Amino acid sequence: MSSGEEYILEIRNVTKKFGSFTALDDVTVMLKPHECLVICGPSGSGKSTLVRCVNMIESRVDSGEILYRGKNIYARGAHDVRKKIGMVFQQFNLFYHLTVEQNIMLAPMHVKGVGKAEAREKASALLARVDLADKAQAYPIELSGGQKQRAAICRCLALEPDIILFDEPTSALDPEMIKEVLDIMKALASAGTSMICVTHELGFAKEVADRIIFMETGKNIEENNSQDFFEHPKSIRTRAFINQILKV
Numbered sequence: 457m458s459s460g461e462e463y464i465l466e467i468r469n470v471t472k473k474f475g476s477f478t479a480l481d482d483v484t485v486m487l488k489p490h491e492c493l494v495i496c497g498p499s500g501s502g503k504s505t506l507v508r509c510v511n512m513i514e515s516r517v518d519s520g521e522i523l524y525r526g527k528n529i530y531a532r533g534a535h536d537v538r539k540k541i542g543m544v545f546q547q548f549n550l551f552y553h554l555t556v557e558q559n560i561m562l563a564p565m566h567v568k569g570v571g572k573a574e575a576r577e578k579a580s581a582l583l584a585r586v587d588l589a590d591k592a593q594a595y596p597i598e599l600s601g602g603q604k605q606r607a608a609i610c611r612c613l614a615l616e617p618d619i620i621l622f623d624e625p626t627s628a629l630d631p632e633m634i635k636e637v638l639d640i641m642k643a644l645a646s647a648g649t650s651m652i653c654v655t656h657e658l659g660f661a662k663e664v665a666d667r668i669i670f671m672e673t674g675k676n677i678e679e680n681n682s683q684d685f686f687e688h689p690k691s692i693r694t695r696a697f698i699n700q701i702l703k704v
């Protein structure tokens with residue numbers, strides 16, 4: 457059953473297996489429009505699998521359902537949903553044989569049928585927004601990690617997604633480049649973008665997240681508003697995880 461209006465995304469009791477291994481174990485996560493949700497947890501806890509299921513990079517879930525605006529995204533005929541949910545990856549996933557501008561123009565032209573001139577205009581505007589206007593004709597190899605990630609965010613924004621999924625977007629970056637990417641994510645959150653961010657940047661989580669989820673062994677262990685998540689963690693595991701991250 458879907459509430460339709462209240463949630464933009466409903467991940468309900470989702471189980472995802474790889475062979476006999478259960479990567480997601482009856483996970484429920486709900487996202488309201490304009491919310492910024494942060495997901496953290498140890499390596500192998502299923503964070504990437506969860507966002508990959510939402511982005512339909514995985515071909516199916518084993519049980520449960522994922523609803524976008526009340527519609528099951530894995531239902532036959534729901535393929536259009538894919539355009540509505542953008543994703544930003546840890547390793548950028550840019551096309552290295554294309555310029556930055558071409559990377560950004562590609563999906564609007566091929567997925568949405570936008571004309572070349574309009575796609576270029578849009579790419580320019582997006583690049584200006586992330587302070588990369590001068591790199592439009594550069595190839596990804598010529599960019600720093602932070603610049604690559606900013607370009608990748610532009611590519612995601614070019615499809616005007618309704619929800620953006622970030623999977624550890626800063627963990628491949630040198631420390632001095634993390635801020636420039638987090639600042640863009642903060643701006644997107646402030647502008648009311650509905651987003652799910654898998655990240656261990658707990659400072660970002662504290663400042664920006666409406667809610668934080670701690671995952672472990674494929675389960676949603678704890679979910680709370682950001683203040684209580686840090687100040688009054690319910691689970692001993694959450695507390696241990698927070699302490700471990702803050703020590704690094």
Ligand SMILES: Nc1ncnc2c1ncn2[C@@H]1O[C@H](COP(=O)(O)OP(=O)(O)OP(=O)(O)O)[C@@H](O)[C@H]1O
Pocket residue numbers: 474477479497498499500501502503504505506
């Ligand atoms: N395609 C796959 N085939 C088999 N096992 C997989 C596959 N994808 C993920 N897994 C397993 O599922 C579990 C969860 O992986 P996932 O990548 O979701 O973890 P994660 O929380 O994102 O970890 P990290 O913090 O290291 O990115 C891991 O044990 C992983 O080995």
Ligand SMILES: [Mg+2]
Pocket residue numbers: 503504505623624
């Ligand atoms: Mg991961």
